[in-house]
Amino acid sequence: MPNVTFSSPLLHKNVTVYAVAGDTSTVLSVAEANKIKIPHDCKDGECGSCLIEVVTLSGKTMGSLLTEKEKTLLKSLGKITADEIAKAEVEDLAPKYRLACQYVVRDQDILVKFSGEPGGA
């Protein structure tokens, strides 16, 4: 089972939760299920308020499929380059910034950082 560790100034300490392997939960839904408040609004990859930074802790560094909305918004925010998109799609390498409402948890342990400010990662 993948571990998802959340780190934020909003939390007293890092919180690690277990996501169900093979589930299609997003990081945002895993956070909500565990009462961790990542800022969000649209839940549809359009507002950018759920911006997070992701670090792979163990297992293969996997990109997790970037949705078209996520690519477009992250590019407009200056949080992903064309090179990073290509590496995510061709080599399955994870970009640094993601949208919590679009990132589906995969079978890897990750650290999710967020500032608590909408879009602040």
Ligand code: FES
């Ligand atoms: Fe709007 Fe994720 S909640 S982009």
